[in-house]
Amino acid sequence: MKFEKPFPPEEFRRRIHDVKQRMERAGLDLLICQDPANMYWLTGFDGYSFYVPQVVLVHLQSDMPLWFGRFVDVNSAYITTDLPRENISSFSDHRLQHPELHPFDDLCELINSRGWGSDRIGVELNAHFYTARAHQHLVKGLPNAKFSDSRELVNWARLIKSDLELVYMREAGRLATHTMHTAIANLKPGVPQHEVVAEVYRAQTRGVGGKYGDSSGPPLIQTSEQTNAPHLSWTDEPLPTSGLVLMEFGATRRRYCAPLCRTVHIGKPPAEVSRLADVIVEGGDAVLGMAKPGTVVEELNAVWQDILKRNGYMKIGRSGYSIGLNFPPEWGERTVSIRPGDRTILQAGMCFHFQSGVRLQDFGAAISESFIVTESGGERLAEVDRRLIVVE
Amino acid sequence: MKFEKPFPPEEFRRRIHDVKQRMERAGLDLLICQDPANMYWLTGFDGYSFYVPQVVLVHLQSDMPLWFGRFVDVNSAYITTDLPRENISSFSDHRLQHPELHPFDDLCELINSRGWGSDRIGVELNAHFYTARAHQHLVKGLPNAKFSDSRELVNWARLIKSDLELVYMREAGRLATHTMHTAIANLKPGVPQHEVVAEVYRAQTRGVGGKYGDSSGPPLIQTSEQTNAPHLSWTDEPLPTSGLVLMEFGATRRRYCAPLCRTVHIGKPPAEVSRLADVIVEGGDAVLGMAKPGTVVEELNAVWQDILKRNGYMKIGRSGYSIGLNFPPEWGERTVSIRPGDRTILQAGMCFHFQSGVRLQDFGAAISESFIVTESGGERLAEVDRRLIVVE
Numbered sequence: 125m126k127f128e129k130p131f132p133p134e135e136f137r138r139r140i141h142d143v144k145q146r147m148e149r150a151g152l153d154l155l156i157c158q159d160p161a162n163m164y165w166l167t168g169f170d171g172y173s174f175y176v177p178q179v180v181l182v183h184l185q186s187d188m189p190l191w192f193g194r195f196v197d198v199n200s201a202y203i204t205t206d207l208p209r210e211n212i213s214s215f216s217d218h219r220l221q222h223p224e225l226h227p228f229d230d231l232c233e234l235i236n237s238r239g240w241g242s243d244r245i246g247v248e249l250n251a252h253f254y255t256a257r258a259h260q261h262l263v264k265g266l267p268n269a270k271f272s273d274s275r276e277l278v279n280w281a282r283l284i285k286s287d288l289e290l291v292y293m294r295e296a297g298r299l300a301t302h303t304m305h306t307a308i309a310n311l312k313p314g315v316p317q318h319e320v321v322a323e324v325y326r327a328q329t330r331g332v333g334g335k336y337g338d339s340s341g342p343p344l345i346q347t348s349e350q351t352n353a354p355h356l357s358w359t360d361e362p363l364p365t366s367g368l369v370l371m372e373f374g375a376t377r378r379r380y381c382a383p384l385c386r387t388v389h390i391g392k393p394p395a396e397v398s399r400l401a402d403v404i405v406e407g408g409d410a411v412l413g414m415a416k417p418g419t420v421v422e423e424l425n426a427v428w429q430d431i432l433k434r435n436g437y438m439k440i441g442r443s444g445y446s447i448g449l450n451f452p453p454e455w456g457e458r459t460v461s462i463r464p465g466d467r468t469i470l471q472a473g474m475c476f477h478f479q480s481g482v483r484l485q486d487f488g489a490a491i492s493e494s495f496i497v498t499e500s501g502g503e504r505l506a507e508v509d510r511r512l513i514v515v516e
Numbered sequence: 517m518k519f520e521k522p523f524p525p526e527e528f529r530r531r532i533h534d535v536k537q538r539m540e541r542a543g544l545d546l547l548i549c550q551d552p553a554n555m556y557w558l559t560g561f562d563g564y565s566f567y568v569p570q571v572v573l574v575h576l577q578s579d580m581p582l583w584f585g586r587f588v589d590v591n592s593a594y595i596t597t598d599l600p601r602e603n604i605s606s607f608s609d610h611r612l613q614h615p616e617l618h619p620f621d622d623l624c625e626l627i628n629s630r631g632w633g634s635d636r637i638g639v640e641l642n643a644h645f646y647t648a649r650a651h652q653h654l655v656k657g658l659p660n661a662k663f664s665d666s667r668e669l670v671n672w673a674r675l676i677k678s679d680l681e682l683v684y685m686r687e688a689g690r691l692a693t694h695t696m697h698t699a700i701a702n703l704k705p706g707v708p709q710h711e712v713v714a715e716v717y718r719a720q721t722r723g724v725g726g727k728y729g730d731s732s733g734p735p736l737i738q739t740s741e742q743t744n745a746p747h748l749s750w751t752d753e754p755l756p757t758s759g760l761v762l763m764e765f766g767a768t769r770r771r772y773c774a775p776l777c778r779t780v781h782i783g784k785p786p787a788e789v790s791r792l793a794d795v796i797v798e799g800g801d802a803v804l805g806m807a808k809p810g811t812v813v814e815e816l817n818a819v820w821q822d823i824l825k826r827n828g829y830m831k832i833g834r835s836g837y838s839i840g841l842n843f844p845p846e847w848g849e850r851t852v853s854i855r856p857g858d859r860t861i862l863q864a865g866m867c868f869h870f871q872s873g874v875r876l877q878d879f880g881a882a883i884s885e886s887f888i889v890t891e892s893g894g895e896r897l898a899e900v901d902r903r904l905i906v907v908e
Contacts, residue, residue, distance in 0.1 A: 127742070127748075127751070128751065170748070170749070171745070171747040171748060172733070172734060172736060172747045172748070172749050172845070173747040174845065175644065175733075175845045175846035175848075194833075195832055195833060196746055196747070196832070196833055196873075196875065197745075197746075197747055199742075199744050199745035199875070200745045200747055200748055202745075203742060203745055203748065204748070217832060217833035217834060217855070218855060218856070218857065220833075220834065220853065221837070221848075221850050221851075221853055222853075223667060223668075226642075247648070249647060249648040249649035249652070250618075250647045250648070250649035250650070251647060252567065252644060252645050252647065253644050253645075254647055254648055255641060255642045255643060255644065255646055255647065255648065256639070256641045256642070256646055256647065256648045256650070256651035257641035257642035257665065258642070258648070259648035259651075260641070273649065275615060276615075316728070318721055318722065318723065318728035318729070319722060321721050322717070322718045322719075322721035322722045323718070325714070325717035325718060325720075325721055326714045326715070326717060326718045328717075329710055329713050329714035329717055329750075330710065330711060330714045331710065331752075336708070336710035336750075336751070336752040337710070338749065339734035339749065341564070341567075341844075342564060342731035342844070344564060350519070350591075350595060352591050353563070353589075353591035353592045353594075353595055354588055354589075354592075355563040355564045355565040355588070355589055355592055356519075356562070356563060356564070356592055356595065356596070357562070357564050357730065357731065358721075358728075359519070359520065359728070360723075360728040440587055440588070440609060441586075441587060441588055441609035441612075442609060442612065445613070451845070452733075452734070452844055452845060453564070453566065453567045453843070453844060453845065454567040456567075456613075458613050459613075461612065461613055461614075463609070463610060464610070465610065481588075483588065483591070
């Protein structure tokens with residue numbers, strides 16, 4: 125039995141070359157990556173073990189990255205990466221979740237043993253799981269190092285997807301289509317929310333077209349007036365005989381995720397619901413039309429906000445974000461946000477989730493799209509009708 | 517439609533009272549909790565939004581905790597908690613995932629506005645999502661505060677489960693039983709791994725006995741020689757016509773999780789596999805027998821290691837950990853570890869996952885149990901046969 129790696133070695137080499145160039149520009153000798161998506165992107169490491177300290181190290185003078193993690197996860201690194209065995213090392217398990225010790229005490233030793241203890245070291249100060257205590261142990265254990273925040277250096281390197289990555293993004297989009305259609309087919313008055321979610325999980329995982337699905341963050345579903353609270357999970361509440369259902373979930377291929385929201389009305393929708401949905405679709409269409417190389421990100425937001433405003437609505441907060449590779453609980457990349465002030469210039473191959481949710485006082489709606497920036501505008505990853513879906 | 521809160525107000529009051537006493541002993545005026553499990557335990561807050569900065573504040577002089585998070589998640593706080601509206605506030609969305617700004621800049625303002633800017637403040641330095649950058653913004657924004665690491669203060673307060681919590685733990689255990697039986701029924705030669713996992717997700721979520729399931733971390737499955745890499749996820753590899761299958765997953769009721777591992781052999785197992793499984797069962801039985809109030813945690817590990825050693829095996833790393841409430845990606849509580857040096861004295865109502873995985877060079881096995889400490893020993897939460905399960 126062989127683990128099928130998601131990318132060939134040359135793809136990882138290209139990424140590491142790119143990251144090293146960014147490190148040089150940022151004045152870094154060594155980069156410590158704890159973000160599980162960055163670890164995967166740099167090496168292919170795909171163990172579900174990121175709730176314990178583990179990192180990938182990239183050093184300007186080292187050909188291949190190093191993996192450092194828990195002893196029990198070393199085999200996952202052997203299996204899922206092409207790293208040479210001497211680049212894979214582990215911490216003593218007694219340091220795990222210990223009141224005084226920390227696995228990074230061993231990481232300091234590893235860094236010193238490589239002669240990198242006085243280097244300029246970039247750390248992911250704002251990565252999930254890179255805790256403040258972890259940072260303290262690192263700073264204390266490497267008193268001669270010059271630490272700085274890498275400021276999502278690898279996340280930014282991930283912004284434009286390669287052709288191989290776009291294959292997974294499109295597969296994820298097809299899986300999102302299939303999963304949303306499955307979900308909608310299960311929306312009937314009286315069916316408990318959790319039964320719909322069970323079918324969503326099943327469809328997400330079984331996949332479509334011979335391509336299975338990986339884990340995404342949990343599916344979200346809200347009904348009726350709770351559609352104004354977008355991050356509630358499911359309960360066993362029966363679906364209303366007449367009312368709104370809002371669903372958001374991702375579909376994931378080899379850790380590449382296409383999220384999608386759709387709003388469904390069971391029974392004849394009130395005029396105010398249909399009207400909001402129509403405006404959301406109009407706004408989304410305008411954004412997709414503009415999503416070409418050269419457009420500035422904040423212009424996407426401006427056109428969307430204008431359409432909302434013209435129709436008497438408003439949305440507080442960003443209207444989308446960069447997507448690609450990630451592990452639960454998040455599918456965003458923590459780089460570009462579609463909002464005022466984001467002056468990122470779109471380039472072909474960037475991917476975004478245009479998160480069109482608008483929450484009014486008593487209800488909310490969202491008809492979102494995950495898309496790729498192309499010369500002809502945003503290429504939708506999923507193909508689910510862009511409208512308020514009415515279930516009779 | 518009403519959100520059914522997981523606990524009555526008096527349960528939360530009791531918890532907050534307990535935490536305030538611990539804060540006094542630790543010399544803290546204010547505690548900032550970012551761990552999503554701690555936020556839930558203190559207030560019931562149950563939005564799936566912990567991938568953005570959000571916290572619960574407990575102050576000695578304040579009756580009820582405060583919730584601080586993203587604007588779009590305020591409605592989730594209204595719906596899922598009993599906090600008064602004036603205790604719920606949000607940050608400006610433009611600070612989210614911004615290269616220079618941070619939501620905690622607003623948190624500093626909130627703390628100052630309450631007159632707490634010079635207080636002794638405990639923070640969860642090692643909580644997932646409490647990033648090093650978040651900590652820097654807090655320290656910079658509150659120059660007169662005296663910060664210290666709360667050292668999992670709330671996690672430790674969660675160690676002994678209340679009767680109401682044990683109801684959920686036992687329900688989670690029944691769900692784990694149901695889910696494992698479903699999984700085993702799907703293990704047949706040639707069935708791809710992901711199809712088994714799809715049925716696991718479905719069973720976990722549909723629940724059993726009228727009790728639905730919440731999200732757990734993703735199910736893990738390994739086969740053949742990869743059973744020595746415990747945190748690999750699924751692929752579409754067909755199950756072997758003859759060989760090992762190792763599964764680990766949780767089952768979760770209202771965020772209370774009972775994890776479980778079982779090892780299955782398709783076809784007649786080799787003697788070395790049966791032998792390892794028998795020893796694991798013997799060791800687990802010994803641990804469960806000793807899991808009574810008064811036993812010291814490291815003694816559980818010692819009896820287990822002795823049985824392994826006597827049979828020519830060894831296990832590196834801890835053999836279990838405290839469980840209860842948590843959100844993906846983790847189901848442990850990050851407090852007690854069953855290993856040498858952990859001198860925690862067992863008390864009735866503590867819950868553990870005895871993680872019996874033993875990984876040899878070419879294969880691994882695990883037959884684990886989640887249990888409650890009781891006067892008559894460990895009460896198993898799930899009831900799946902404690903043996904190597906052979907599928908013909």
